[in-house]
Amino acid sequence: MAGLEYAFVHAKYTIPVAILLTVLLQPFKTSVDNYKITYLLIIAITAATPWDSYLLTNKVWTYPEHAIIGITLWKIPFEEYFFFAVQTYITSLICILAGKSIIPTAFLPTLPITPSSPSIEEANLKLQKKKHLVQNDYKRLRRIGLFGAIFIASLITIGVKLVQSGGQVPRKNVLIPILLPTGYLWFVDSLALKKGTWVINPEKSFGIKLWKYLDIEEALFFLMSNILITFGQLAFDHTLAVINGFPEIFNFAIPSWPSLFIMIRGLGISVRNYTPRxxxxxxxxxxxxxxxxxxxxxxxxxxxxxxxxxxxxxxxxxxxxxxxxxxxxxxxxxxxxxxxxxxxxxxxxxxxxxxxxxxxxxxxxxxxxxxxxxxxxxxxxxxxxxxxxxxxxxxxxxxxxxxxxxxxxxxxxxxxxxxxxxxxxxxxxxxxxxxxxxxxxxxxxxxxxxxxxxxxxxxxxxxxxxxxxxxxxxxxxxxxxxxxxxxxxxxxxxxxxxxxxxxxxxxxxxxxxxxxxxxxxxxxxxxxxxxxxxxxxxxxxxxxxxxxxxxxxxxxxxxxxxxxxxxxxxxxxxxxxxxxxxxxxxxxxxxxxxxxxxxxxxx
The missing domain is CATH 1.10.600.10 (Farnesyl Diphosphate Synthase)
Known part of the structure; x- marks a missing residue:
C-alpha cells in the first residue's frame, strides 16, 4: 500500500519514542515547557522547509513514489514535515528532562562587583551601538547576497556563545539531548537507507559513509540539527533565566507564555546589568x-x-x-x-x-x-x-x-x-x-x-x-x-x-x-x-x-x-x-x- 514504507519508519521508531518521552516527562511538564516546545517547533519547520525543498528540487536526495502517501508541499512529502516536528519534539523533551534538576538563573554568568563597573546608562549606550552595527552588517550582507548562509551560521555561533556564556551549565544538559537522539536517529536512518525508503544521490555525495548504510552527510545532518535544537532550548532557558531571575529589571508579573517582545528584551540584557549577588x-x-x-x-x-x-x-x-x-x-x-x-x-x-x-x-x-x-x-x-x-x-x-x-x-x-x-x-x-x-x-x-x-x-x-x-x-x-x-x-x-x-x-x-x-x-x-x-x-x-x-x-x-x-x-x-x-x-x-x-x- 502506498505510503507504508515511509510511514512505517515513523510508526515503528519515532512515534513510540515520542510517546514514551511524553509519558516520562508529563508529571514534571509545565506550561513554560509547552511554550518552549511550541515555538521551537514553529522555528524548526519554518527553517527546514526552504532548504529541504531545495535539496529535493535538485535531487540531492529522493524517495520512491510508492514509499509515501503522496501528499507534498513544495515537493516535500507530508512524512518529512512530520519528521521535522517529531525530531524537534523528541530532542526538546530530552533537553527539558535533563534540565529539570537545575534552575537556569543560577548558571548565568556574572561580573565581579567593582566601583569601576560601568553605569547602566553606559551599558545601554553600548548596547544601542552594538544594535546599530549589527543592522549595518545585515545591510551589507543583503547586498552581497549571502544573507541566508551567514544567518544560519550566525544562529549556530550565537547558540554556542549562549551555551558558553552560561559558564557552569552541567555538561549533561548539553551532551545528552545532542548525543542520545543523534545516535538513535543514526540507527533509524541506517535502516531506512538500507531498505531504500529514501535515497542519497551518489553524484551529489562525498561517498563517505560512517558505516555501511549511513552516509556522512546524513550523520552530520542529524548531529547538527540536534545541536541547533538543543541550543535553541538553552537559548530559551537563558532568556527565561534573565527574565525570571532579575525582578528589579523586569518588575512585572511574567506570564506563562511570555510575549516575543519580553523574550527579545530579556535576550538583549547585558551581563553587566545582572545582579551578581x-x-x-x-x-x-x-x-x-x-x-x-x-x-x-x-x-x-x-x-x-x-x-x-x-x-x-x-x-x-x-x-x-x-x-x-x-x-x-x-x-x-x-x-x-x-x-x-x-x-x-x-x-x-x-x-x-x-x-x-x-x-x-x-x-x-x-x-x-x-x-x-x-x-x-x-x-x-x-x-x-x-x-x-x-x-x-x-x-x-x-x-x-x-x-x-x-x-x-x-x-x-x-x-x-x-x-x-x-x-x-x-x-x-x-x-x-x-x-x-x-x-x-x-x-x-x-x-x-x-x-x-x-x-x-x-x-x-x-x-x-x-x-x-x-x-x-x-x-x-x-x-x-x-x-x-x-x-x-x-x-x-x-x-x-x-x-x-x-x-x-x-x-x-x-x-x-x-x-x-x-x-x-x-x-x-x-x-x-x-x-x-x-x-x-x-x-x-x-x-x-x-x-x-x-x-x-x-x-x-x-x-x-x-x-x-x-x-x-x-x-x-x-x-x-x-x-x-x-x-x-x-x-x-x-x-x-x-x-x-x-x-x-x-x-
Missing amino acids: RVSNLRDAILKLQNKSRSFSLASSVFEGRLRIDLVLLYAFCRNADDLIDEAENREEAQKALVKLSDALSNTFSYRRSEKSTFKIQNKLKPPISMLYNLPEEMASSLEMLPIEALPIKPIQGLLEGFGMDLQFPSSDEKENKTMPGGEFPIKTESDLKRYGYCVAGTVAELLLHLVFHHSPTKNIAKKERAEIIQAGVNMGIALQYINISRDIAKDALIGRCYIPSDWLAEYNLTPAMVVENPDRPEVRILRRRLLRNAMEIYYQNRGAIEKLPTHGGARKGVRGAVENYVEIGRVLLERDGEMPIRNDETVSKSRRLWVFVKALCA
Missing part, C-alpha cells in the same frame, strides 16, 4: 537545598519561574537561620544570635518596604542592611535575598520563636550535672507540641503559600477562601513536623531533646530525661504511633485544600508532591513499627520516594 546567593541556596532536604529538592523541580526561585531563597533563609542557632558554641551565644537575627529581620523588613530603591540596579553596590547587625555572611545574604515584598513578617517571627523553644532544652552542662527533671523540657503538653509544630513548620507552609498566591495571576479566589487554604497549609505543616519528630526521636535524644509531650510520657511513668537516656523503649514506640496517628489525621483533614491551589508556576503539583513525599515517611514508620531509625536516609528508599512523588504529580 543575587545569582551567587541563589547558587548557595540551591546547594543548601540539595544537601539538606531531599523531599523539597525533588519537589522544587516541578515549580517554575520566579516562584521556584523565591521558594528556594525562602528555604535557604529558614535553613541558615536554623543553622545559626544550632551551630552556636553554647546556649548564651545561640540566644545572642537569635536576638541579632530578630533585630535584623525587623529592620530589614522596615527598610526594604520603605526604601523601594533597594531593588534598583543603581543601588546594587550597596551592602545588605542585614550586614550591619554582624550576622554571618551566609545568613546576612539569605536575609537580604528574602522576597520580602511577598511575605508577612509574623510567620517569620514565629519561626524564630520556634528556634527559641529549642534553646529551652537542657544544655550539655546541665545534662552532665544530672539536673534534668521533666519540667525543664519546653514541650510539656500537646498544646506546646502544636505550638512548636506551628513555629518551626506551620510558619514555613504559611510563607510558602503566600509566595504561591503572590506569583499567581488567579484573581477569582476570594479573600476568605485564600485564608482558609493558608490555614489548611499551616495545619499540614504541623502534621509534617509531627512526622519529622516521630522519625527523629532517637536522633534528637543524642542532642538531649525530647519533643514528646511530658504529660504523654507521664501516663507511662516516664520523663523526657528518661527518653533522652534510652529512646528505644516499648512505651516510646507506643507514643510514637500516637503522634503519627495525630499527624495522619491532620493530613487527611487538610489535604483537600491542595487541590484548591493555583496551577500557575507548578504550585499545585509541587505542593502535592512535596507533601506526599514527606507523608510517606510517616507511612513507612507505621509499617516498620518495631524499628527506631536514627539516620534520615534509612526511612524511605530513593526508589519509593520517586515513585510516590511521580504518583502525586499524576493525581
